Amino acid sequence: MTSLLPAGFDLLEPFLGLALPTERERHAAIGAASMAEVKAFYDAMLPVLPKALDHLNTLPLDALPSAERRLLDLCLAMAEAAMAVEMFDEVNPPYLMPVSRFEPVHDTWI
Amino acid sequence: MSAAGDLFMDQYPELPRTPVPVEPYVSDAFYDKERTAIFKRSWVNVGREADVAEAGQYFVRNIEIAETSVLVVRGSDGVVRAFHNMCSHRGNPVAWEARGKCRYFTCQFHGWAYDTKGALVHVSDADRFFGINLAENGLTPIHCGAWQGFIFINLADAPDESLEDFLAPVTEFIDGYPFTTMVKAHGYRAVENVNWKTLIEAQMEGWHLPYLHKNTLARTATDKGKRFKHAALKAFGPHSLVSSAAPETFSPSPVAAISFRYGVGTFDAFSVENETEGKGPKWHGAFDLYHIFPNFYVGMLRGTFFTYNVWPLARDKTVWEVTVYYPPVENAGQLFAQSVGSVGLRDTLREDAFTHEQIGRVIGSGAKKYFHLQDEETAIRNFLSAVNERVDA
Numbered sequence: 001m002t003s004l005l006p007a008g009f010d011l012l013e014p015f016l017g018l019a020l021p022t023e024r025e026r027h028a029a030i031g032a033a034s035m036a037e038v039k040a041f042y043d044a045m046l047p048v049l050p051k052a053l054d055h056l057n058t059l060p061l062d063a064l065p066s067a068e069r070r071l072l073d074l075c076l077a078m079a080e081a082a083m084a085v086e087m088f089d090e091v092n093p094p095y096l097m098p099v100s101r102f103e104p105v106h107d108t109w110i
Numbered sequence: 111m112s113a114a115g116d117l118f119m120d121q122y123p124e125l126p127r128t129p130v131p132v133e134p135y136v137s138d139a140f141y142d143k144e145r146t147a148i149f150k151r152s153w154v155n156v157g158r159e160a161d162v163a164e165a166g167q168y169f170v171r172n173i174e175i176a177e178t179s180v181l182v183v184r185g186s187d188g189v190v191r192a193f194h195n196m197c198s199h200r201g202n203p204v205a206w207e208a209r210g211k212c213r214y215f216t217c218q219f220h221g222w223a224y225d226t227k228g229a230l231v232h233v234s235d236a237d238r239f240f241g242i243n244l245a246e247n248g249l250t251p252i253h254c255g256a257w258q259g260f261i262f263i264n265l266a267d268a269p270d271e272s273l274e275d276f277l278a279p280v281t282e283f284i285d286g287y288p289f290t291t292m293v294k295a296h297g298y299r300a301v302e303n304v305n306w307k308t309l310i311e312a313q314m315e316g317w318h319l320p321y322l323h324k325n326t327l328a329r330t331a332t333d334k335g336k337r338f339k340h341a342a343l344k345a346f347g348p349h350s351l352v353s354s355a356a357p358e359t360f361s362p363s364p365v366a367a368i369s370f371r372y373g374v375g376t377f378d379a380f381s382v383e384n385e386t387e388g389k390g391p392k393w394h395g396a397f398d399l400y401h402i403f404p405n406f407y408v409g410m411l412r413g414t415f416f417t418y419n420v421w422p423l424a425r426d427k428t429v430w431e432v433t434v435y436y437p438p439v440e441n442a443g444q445l446f447a448q449s450v451g452s453v454g455l456r457d458t459l460r461e462d463a464f465t466h467e468q469i470g471r472v473i474g475s476g477a478k479k480y481f482h483l484q485d486e487e488t489a490i491r492n493f494l495s496a497v498n499e500r501v502d503a
Contacts (some may be wrong), residue, residue: 102300
């Protein structure tokens, strides 16, 4: 069976639901999770983040195998998780315009 | 209480120190004057030359307050031109897509066609019309120019000044920044229930950082417990600059710290001072944010810049477009660093957007006739003075 993630990153498999291709989807997925779930993802990802980026940096970005693409999307989901864990201490901070109205438009540029 | 000592306002004795009236934010009559006196006759940024890099490439910019749609196209001769996106037959826009590439614009209403230089080249059923002069019925041209890769247009029949003269007060400070080495990486668009001036003014002072952005950008750009003071605050005619210094101490969050090792983001760029070198831009601080009157901002940081384009839709409705530029991404680590930076900036600006609408919700109440501005908010006074000067002219 082909592994869903590159060798050495199996511990991230429970979080594959966050491996989404656009900022809008990653933000929505983090926003739909509980703080405990986001914290569990953050805690699992943080120690392996440099190793993941070092591994991905050995490959051409525009031709990543599907396992590496999932790992990259998990790294990018970490940008969203970091806001919840490091900045706001909550998943859906109340006094911000929602991303559904402050729309990322760059997903159409790539 | 009165302000004392070391004031930015002392540089601008012509600016009033009195409270500013609320009326211009809530008056339909004032908004109509802004339409004719500002948006139909100012130079406004509509895009980047890189958006139309090849002959035949075009984009459309609808400008609701100016009651038109602008078509910007690089002609087959390589020249970038702007036209009203409007067929000479009965006014239908000739380009319906937001961007694209073509050899001809063919009106989808009745098939009239124009080339990429705006000339009318085909009239359908021409023999059934009563005399059409092709040479006199091309797309209506709009004054168009470029500076540092930014395309500006001016809808006046005869602009009051050239684009070069209009920008001259700021170009000596900005020129030299490596704009063309960076590409659009991230962009955001919000339609907000607020007057356009409230939105513009919220970006004209960094004093709100330690308050509104205490959870986000404040930790990167300010020193906790210390009174916020701009590194520089300057008015250049209708334009202005607010600059913030790097904080004395900066401890990045764990994810931000990892991202800094792989590439340039936004958070690290806010935290480093810039040195003016050779032919580079003349820096004032870590973050130099220029407002180009009336509705454009260029925010310069080390290794990344972003722009705001603010488009009024109605007296109480405004579009905010944010575009973040970085060097082209070469690997996953750089993409990660840029994404951490842009998501952090996004959430900071979402805090701003929330506040704009909070103000928009109550400003029509009539409860307040005047607002108050302190010295760190001098750029707002300069902006309002430029608005009033045009509206009253």
